[in-house]
Amino acid sequence: MESVRKRVAVVGGGIAGLAAAVRIRDRAPRDTEIIVYEQSGVLGGKLRTGDLAGATVERGAESFLVSAPDGTDSAAVRLARRLGLGDALVHPSAVPAAFATGGRLEPVPAGTLMGVPREWDGPDHDDGRPLLGPDEDVTVGALVRARYGDEVVDRLVDPLLGGVYAGRADRLSLTTTLPALAAAARTEHTLSAAVRTAQAASVRVPGRPVFATVAGGLNRLVAAAAAASSARISLGLPVRELARTPHGWRLLLGPVPAPHTDDVDAVVLAVPAKPAARLLASAHDVAGAEAVGALDYASVALVGMALPPDTPLPELSGFLVPPGEGTLVKAATFVTRKWAHLRRDGGPVIVRASLGRAGEEELLHRDDATLIALAHDELGRLTGGPLPPPAAAWVQRWGGGLPQYAPRHPERVAAARAGLAPGLALAGAAYDGVGIPACVASGEGAADDLCKYLEDS
Incomplete structure (x- = not known):
């Protein structure tokens, strides 16, 4: 029996959505049609x-x-190599970086993990039990203040978290922002021991740089991903509603006065939390919409x-x-x-x-x-x-x-994903972490889930 050509919609043209489109192109049958819907007039999301x-x-x-x-290549490096940009990295x-303190610039202390020192001379007593319970999550600030005091949080941890998340240590989830430290805190009895364990768990390749970018700009990564996906790119056309059909999904597109629809077999939602929640709600996934929409x-x-x-x-x-x-x-x-x-x-x-x-x-x-x-x-x-x-x-x-990311963010995301209807996947920074590698891996994971679904359906 001849197979029916599949159609997949990727809602959101940031790097997570584009990574998903590339992975679908690589894994799905060659005649699979991929459509990337990006509400704005430009691809790339926060890459510009x-x-x-x-x-x-x-x-x-x-x-x-x-x-x-x-210690292996990050998802972003792997994607760059897949797109032929390995030589452009x-x-x-x-050159060192610094902290501003008291109106002066001081060197960033060595041996810290997101500003949390590995060695500590102050109180960090052993209570005879792990710092965190097996499933416990707290804010970064709550753990570090309790062990090292306010000054470490205010002068070291907050500026580093602020540089990455624009957030405060007293509101950000330890499990999401510092997963290695959270894992170590579930076995170690002191914070200094947990920092050492977390650092030891991260494999460092001698002489290998920590960061990279693409010569000529990260727009090259965006353009190369769009081209490699062979997707039909739809710019400036919002996806306003999502509805389940007997054979897949129906997208309601465009402005209210002149709407039209598109029927597809599967959908990747690679948009921020609030629009994702609205689309989930339109698909009658109330629990998923609430879990996703809670993200600030x-x-x-x-x-x-x-x-x-x-x-x-x-x-x-x-x-x-x-x-x-x-x-x-x-x-x-x-x-x-x-x-x-x-x-x-x-x-x-x-x-x-x-x-x-x-x-x-x-x-x-x-x-x-x-x-x-x-x-x-x-x-x-x-x-x-x-x-x-x-x-x-x-x-x-x-x-x-x-x-x-508030504490217990991973649990909310897991619950939202567990309740998704077949043929629907979530991807992006709203779920799996900020940073280009996290977004690329998130998009690829969503694509893998949908490819398996399409194979089995």
Whole structure:
């Protein structure tokens, strides 16, 4: 009997959705039709490359981890190689980073795990039992404050978590943000022992860089994934509802005055939590919608500035700023010092600042000119003196851009996935972690689930 051609919809054209599309193309029968629906006018999600005074500067995610915890290539590196971009991977220069503390920049302490020290001279007593129960999850701040005190959280852990999640240690899940430390805390009796165990569990290949990016910009990764998927790309067309049919799924598309539908066999939802929850609710998955929709997000703004070539800056790749310093700037990257491939003789000094933490959304509502001036002033104060005016600058806003994983986040995600109707899968940062490797792996996992479903159906 001749097989019927399958159709798969990927809702969301960020890197998770595109990774899912590539994996489906690789695993499903060659005649499988893949449609990527992206509501905005551009693919890539938080991967967006721009120009600043002739330099290629990322306006979203800047780089990705090279290795997985077991020492193998990360999912992002594997995808780049699959897309023919292995030779385009470049790594940051060996320049240290710093913390801002008391208005000064101090080196990031060695031997920490997301700011949590491996060695500790203060109280960290052994109670005769593991720090956490078998299924227990707490905030990062709750565990570290109880063992090491407030100063470690406020000066070391918060700025590092803020740099990655724009969140606060007292609200973020230990299991989701620091899974290796959470696992160790379920067997070790002291935090210092748990940090050592977590670090030992992460395989480090000698001489291997920690981070990488794509020369020419991460937009190349996005474009290559779209091309490799051979998917039909639909931009600017929102998916408003999702309904189960006897043979698969029906998507309600487009504006309310002029809707149309598309029938497919399977769907990957690779969109943020709130739109995913609305689509699940439209498909009568009330429990899944509630579990997914509970996730909060933080907003951030990035400010890129092109400063004169002779601008004096510290010999650093950048720095992180604890919330207690009272600045809207939470991190800064000296782009042309960190990335050698972007330096040009006589070219501008490119600096990128990240503004805003969870709960500071109203402060980011100021206009672009005000945010640029504020970032310029704060960077000057943090680096030791006024900076010359920028020759060019831009602001990139990411409203609701970074998930804030509360304790027991993995349980909520597992419950939501367990209740999904056949032929439906969830992917993206809302479920499996921020960072390009996590999003790629999430998309690939969703694709694998759907390919198995299609094979069996």
